[in-house]
Every structure is written in structure tokens, then in C-alpha cells.
Amino acid sequence: MQLTQFTDYSLRVLIYLARNPEAGPATVPEIAAYHGISRNHLVKVVNNLANQGFILTSRGKGGGMRLARPAHMIGVGEVVRLTEPHMNIVECFDPKANACTITRGCFLTGILYEARRAFMSTLDKYTLADAAQVGIPGTLRGGPGERPA
């Protein structure tokens, strides 16, 4: 189980912008070089972030991208919901694609919905400002705690 690389890279771009608010608009080549990600890949990520209202972009000399809102007003859960293609933990979460024969009366579905809610509720507790902090992980006020395997 994993988030897509697209979501992973979206979060990295936003963290970069949140950590460098004074540096002026950031460019795709700059972020691509910092993160070691292909520019082509990053262009798609950045376009989606702009379309979803997380960043503002400007063209021309001195142009680039910056956060559309202060980092503490961008929820981590919000970013994941708007960058991840879907959150269908199993087939039956998507009624259109579902072919599972035990969907009717299946309690597992409810259990997995509850688990997804728990996952997303955790992300909803944090903002980009929390995620972009520089320091020792595990010391964030109120969590997150240690990182067991």
C-alpha cells in the first residue's frame, strides 16, 4: 500500500515552497535539481498543484511559483485528496469498476472504510507548516511520535 509518486512529489514541491518563502518564486528547474526529479515529471505535478489552487505561478523573468496560501492554511489531507488519483483501498470502493461477488453484506468493506477514515483523519490533523518544519522528527508538538517499522 502506497501513495502514488505523483502525490509524493506534490508534497515535496509544497514543502520546498513552504521552507523557502523569502526566496521569491521558485522555478521547476530549481526544484527538479533540488529533489533530483525529472523536469517533465515535475511540470505535471506543478500544473496540478496550480489547478488545485495550492500554488500561484507567474511567467517571464523572475517568474515561478509560490504557495497560494500560507503553509498553515494548507492541510496535508487536503493535498493528498487532490493529488492522489483515487483512494479506493480495494475494488469495491469504486462501484463502477467493482466485480467482487461478495460486496452485498460484506463487513470487510466497512472495516476498510473505517481504516481509510483513520488514515485520512490523521493527515487532516496536520498542515503543510507542520510537514515543512525543519528539525528532529518525532518532536512535533502533539505528534507524530516515534517511527516504528
Add this chain to the structure above:
Amino acid sequence: MQLTQFTDYSLRVLIYLARNPEAGPATVPEIAAYHGISRNHLVKVVNNLANQGFILTSRGKGGGMRLARPAHMIGVGEVVRLTEPHMNIVECFDPKANACTITRGCFLTGILYEARRAFMSTLDKYTLADAAQVGIPGTLRGGPGERPA
């Protein structure tokens, strides 16, 4: 974000066996037909379930598979952990493969670990006996509740 089809099918096989304990050993063709899954696919799923100690298999006439333990002694979280290839939500969860440049001092990692713990803790509250219940989802004692989108 989704579980692999391998885990999904593993859960379906176990639910089938849990729902039909009196029917004697079940065969791969029988379960494949019931679930509309290819036999080849199911053979790999069943082999792994046997290797992980969830089912017992017997050969020959009248042979097949059955649960190795009562359904209430098989945790849903345990099944997911032993069938999902990995639970690396993002790249840095796997230190060997990780190439993220902001891993040191990244608070997002801790947030995602906390979210994964919340997901797995939910699954750990339930057993195969809960998942295999036949009835109206959402009425399971103690949860899971309604199923929002």
C-alpha cells in the same frame, strides 16, 4: 492509495473459507468460480496463505484447503501485513530505495507513519470472523460505522 489485488484476493479466499466451515475442504476451482478470479492467480494467493499459516491444504480426492485457525483467531491486520508486498506509503519508508533529499529532519515522514499506524490499528481491531459476517454492513458491534465516500 490501494491494497494490491493480491491482498484483496487473499482476503476474499479467507472470507470464503470462514463462511463455509462445514462444507469441507474447498478447492481452487471452486473458489475461482465463486469469485470469478483466474485459477492461476488464485494458486499464488493460496500458496502464500498456506506458507503464512492461514490455511491448511490437503491433496488427493476430497482434498482442498481450510482455515488453519478459527476465523476469530485470524486478525485482518495480520493478513494484510503478510500478503501486502510492503506498506511503504512513500519512498523514504524503505531506507534501501530512498533517494528523497529532504529525508533528514522531514516531519512529513512522521505524519505519514502516524497515519499508517492509524490505518493498521483499525484493521487490528477486527478478525476474519468479523469480516466474514453475513448481514448489513454498518451494524457490526463496535463498528465499523457508516460508509461515507
